[in-house]
Amino acid sequence: MLDSKTIFNKIGEEKALAIERELSRCKAGEKMCPSCEGRMNRIPITYVMPDSGGGGDLVGALVVATIQAMIPNKKEYLDLDGCPSCGLFWFDSGEMSNVSLSESMKVKEKRRPK
Numbered sequence: 051m052l053d054s055k056t057i058f059n060k061i062g063e064e065k066a067l068a069i070e071r072e073l074s075r076c077k078a079g080e081k082m083c084p085s086c087e088g089r090m091n092r093i094p095i096t097y098v099m100p101d102s103g104g105g106g107d108l109v110g111a112l113v114v115a116t117i118q119a120m121i122p123n124k125k126e127y128l129d130l131d132g133c134p135s136c137g138l139f140w141f142d143s144g145e146m147s148n149v150s151l152s153e154s155m156k157v158k159e160k161r162r163p164k
């Protein structure tokens with residue numbers, strides 16, 4: 051459980067702001083906020099991990115490099131829970147480090163009727 055200040059420090063201002071902006075627009079999820087006991091909103095996020103930079107055997111690395119040249123980096127998907135009233139976010143530690151390492155992060159666009 052992290053507050054928005056911690057998120058800012060961990061994943062950077064740009065990503066944190068995108069998440070905060072989306073928080074107020076998202077639907078309520080199933081998790082309850084441990085602080086105010088309100089429902090937390092569920093924020094859908096996609097992010098792109100940077101190339102892992104080799105490792106493993108040489109042939110494998112070559113194959114990986116060839117494939118990476120042809121296709122864009124893999125997109126990861128994550129649902130983040132956040133409380134709109136307290137500004138608290140629920141991150142798994144793995145999710146947090148993935149997002150902070152990611153090349154780009156996007157809050158998934160939802161089509162809304164006008």
Ligand SMILES: [Zn+2]
Nearest residue numbers: 083086133136
């Ligand atoms: Zn709350």
